[in-house]
Amino acid sequence: MPRRPRRRGPDIEVLRLGHRPGRDPRLTTHLALAARALGARRLWLHPPDPSIRERLDAVRARWGGTFEVLPCEDWKARVRAFDGTTVHLTMYGRPLPAALPRLRRARRVLAVVGGAKVPPDLYGLAELNVAVGAQPHSEVAALAVLLHELHGPPRAREFPGARQVIRPSARGKKVEAAR
C-alpha cells in the first residue's frame, strides 16, 4: 500500500468568541494575524466585525496566502457543524501536551478562543478543553502555542500570491517584490 504524502498537520480553523467591535480591534487583529502567520486557514469572528476582515484582506493582498476572516452569527451552530475536532483553549482545561497526539492525528481542527467571559455552554460543546498553562493568559498566546505545535514553523510557500516578501536578515529590514 503506498504511503500517503506527509501532511503538514491538520487543517486548522479558528473561532473567536466574545469579540467586542469598537473596543478591542487591536487584540482581535493580533489574534487574526497570529492565526494567519502560524498556519490557520480561516478565522470565524463572533460577533462579526467587517473592520477586522478588511484589515486582514489588506494583509493578504500584500503578503499573500488564502487566510480569510468570516462572520459567525451563531457560534453554537458553528461548533456543532464542524466536521473535525473542536478544541477550546482555556486556562481551566487539561494540559496541552496530553491532547497533542489526538489533535495531530485529526484531519481538521477548530480552535475556539474566547475573551475574559466565555459562554459556559462552550465547555460542554467542545470536544476538548485544553490549557496552555493553568494560569491567566492571553488567547493570542495560547492560540500561537497551539498552532506552533500543530503546524510548525511557517514557510514562505504557504503564502502564494504575495506582492512582496521578506528576505530574512540578521540586521534590519529587507523586503523585495515577489517573483
Place this chain on the structure above:
Amino acid sequence: MPRRPRRRGPDIEVLRLGHRPGRDPRLTTHLALAARALGARRLWLHPPDPSIRERLDAVRARWGGTFEVLPCEDWKARVRAFDGTTVHLTMYGRPLPAALPRLRRARRVLAVVGGAKVPPDLYGLAELNVAVGAQPHSEVAALAVLLHELHGPPRAREFPGARQVIRPSARGKKVEAAR
C-alpha cells in the same frame, strides 16, 4: 565531576518597547500575562505604565509566582547592560529554528518586542534578530512561541505562593484554595 542539575532552559526577561499608555492597555496586559504564564521572570516596560504593573501585581497575589513588571526609562541602556543574550523578535529577522540552539545554551535571555514602529537602532543593538514567521504578526504570539520553545510547558510549582490553583479539567472550571 558532578553533573549540574538539569536546568529548565535560560532565565528569560522581556523588554517591551513602544507601549502606548492609555491606548493599548489590553494588548500590553496580554503580553505581560503571556510572559508570566510561559515562564519569563520579569517584563521591562518602555515607556513605564503603573497601570500594567498594578494589574500584574494583582495576578501574582492571586495566582502566585514571582513575575514582575518593571519600568524602563532608557531602553538602549537596558539592552546594552543586559548580561546575557539579547534577541529582538521581528518579522524581518532570521528564522527562529536556526537561533534556538544558541538561545537554549544561553544562561540568560532578554527577549525584546516592539509594536508596529520599532526604533531602527534596535536591529543593531540586539545580538539576534529573529522571526517567528516572515509575516505580519503579533508580538504576543511571537513571544509566546519563543517562550514555549525555550521554557516548555509551565508547571504549577513555578508559581509558589498562590492563593488559589486550577485543577485541570476536561469540562468546566475547577478552582481550589492553594494548600
